[in-house]
Amino acid sequence: MTTLETRVSIAEALTTVTPDGLPFRFTAYDGSATGPEDSQIHMHLASERGLSYVLTAPGDLGLVRAYVMGDLEITGVHPGNPYALMQMMLNQVHFRRPAPAEALRIVRGLGWSHLKPPPPPPQEHLPRWRRTFEGLRHSRTRDKAAIHHHYDVSNRFYEWILGPSMTYTCAVYPSLDATLEEAQYEKYDLVARKLDLRPGQRLLDVGCGWGGMVRHAAREYGVQALGVTLSASQAEWATDAIKREGLEDRAEVRFLDYRDVAERDFDAISSIGLTEHIGVRNYPAYFGFLLDRLKPGGRLLNHSITRPDNRYRPVGAFIDRYIFPDGELIGSGRIISEAQDAGFEVRHEENLREHYALTLAAWSDNLVHHWDDAVAEVGHPTAKIWGLYLAACRVGFERNTTQLHQILATKLDDNANAHFPLRPTWLS
Known part of the structure; x- marks a missing residue:
């Protein structure tokens, strides 16, 4: 006593x-x-x-x-x-x-x-050292378990937070008064313009989520689009959305590890929010795989959360245990270097940090608006976790502890031709 x-x-x-x-x-x-x-x-x-x-x-x-x-x-x-x-x-x-x-x-x-430590909340994932039963860090089995922990919460819950676009990545706000849906449309369209998508081309979208980029590319640009995700719930929702929009002849989403995509010679590859999940040590294999799947002259658009520096350090315990198990962040410089070392020629990059703060604010507003429904769907503890997570991440982007970079790269042909215009066309 x-x-x-x-x-x-x-x-x-x-x-x-x-x-x-x-x-x-x-x-x-x-x-x-x-x-x-x-x-x-x-x-x-x-x-x-x-x-x-x-x-x-x-x-x-x-x-x-x-x-x-x-x-x-x-x-x-x-x-x-x-x-x-x-x-x-x-x-x-x-x-x-x-x-x-x-x-x-x-x-x-x-x-x-x-x-004496009390038992942790049931919503908490195991600490890193106890996840070995799921496989080695960033093995296929363990990656699938990590994705399941975060993305297979409830499609209905995500609909309330993300809105009609079902897009869980940084939007691009054409103006401060733009709606979330307008900003998500602009994000997908910016990616499409940077990739210079044209009718009849083939697009691979790795880590495609609920198929937003796949459907946008097929609907707006007449592209043959394939998306892959490690979340079965996402793949099911995306497939239904493709059917509802009548895009079955041009769009497909598979429940599949991107490393198992067998097709090659894509005209373009988009990776929107995947890099954070694959592990920094796996960047050489990641960029090497994507380079191998592109045809000469093909383009890659890599869109990911980054740090403001290139010093590696683990993410915080809250994010690792409750939000993104095994997630890793690094600076844009490291990502660009790894893409270059794999054989890509990097042509453009930009930081959309402020846009992610605006996106998170909109998601928070959606959660508040649908609070009672969200609590009924996933429970009060999980809903509170999400409220805390979205608000904390918003402050992180505002304070420049995290950033969001889009990196555009191309695969040169045998004559070192990048098949790239003298000046960017996506801004016009």
Whole structure:
């Protein structure tokens, strides 16, 4: 039992590790409090289990666990869009690591019993070291399991968040007042223009999701389009959408690993949101495979989330356990280098960072609008996870901790002809 002389309140412990203070009100079940009393946003640690989550998984993981399980309560923001809180947490709250003696005093004062980890929420994926039963990192079996964890939540749930386009990648906003659907159309059309798609050409879309690019290319450009995805739910939805739009003669989506595509001599390949899932070490094989599937003069458009630098580091625990298991990010420089080393000639690249912040804001608005339906479909904990994830990612793009790059490359023919115009045509 902790004695009165050594007891430390939860608010005191929090104040010790946040020397600049909190911009929101914090209270705890032990009666302690800190932060401005008049703050609209209020965070309440409601139970000893919540404290154990925080102490046994320092950083974002412990806070997320407590929040998902209901032990950390947040008021003043909608759970479907806690953007204001995420702005405060990521921009204004600065944690410092206490010295060993100070950390020991805090833990002793809070109680040693809180160092026993509670079971994690059922929505949490296994830590990296325990995923070996699914196969080696980025093996076909393990990649399929990772994709299943994130993308096979519920097609209906995704329809509510993503809107009619069912497009789960960064949109391109032609103007600030454009709707999400207009921006997603512009994204697909920009990709098509960069690839210089023309009727009768063959397009391969790897990691095609719900078939948005496949259907756009077939419908708007008369292209023979093949998409592949590791999500069975996505493939089923995309196939139905292709039938509804009467595109069966020009569009196809397969439940297939991109590495198992047997066809060759494609005029163009689009990869929109796949690179984040394949692993940096696998870039040589990835770009080599895509180069091999293109005909001479063919183009590749690689669209992916990136870091603002080229130093490799793992993604955070929250993203890895709850959102994208085994996901990896690196800077655009590394991606360009790997594409060049594989034999591509890189012709153009651009950063669409601000566009992804706008896209995430629109998805958050959709989640709030459909909140009751979303909770009924996937449960309150999963819906809260998504609200937190979308808002945090939005702040990340705004703060330039993440970026979004489109890289356009071509496969030269035997005479080093890129089959490329002297000046870009997609801007006209």
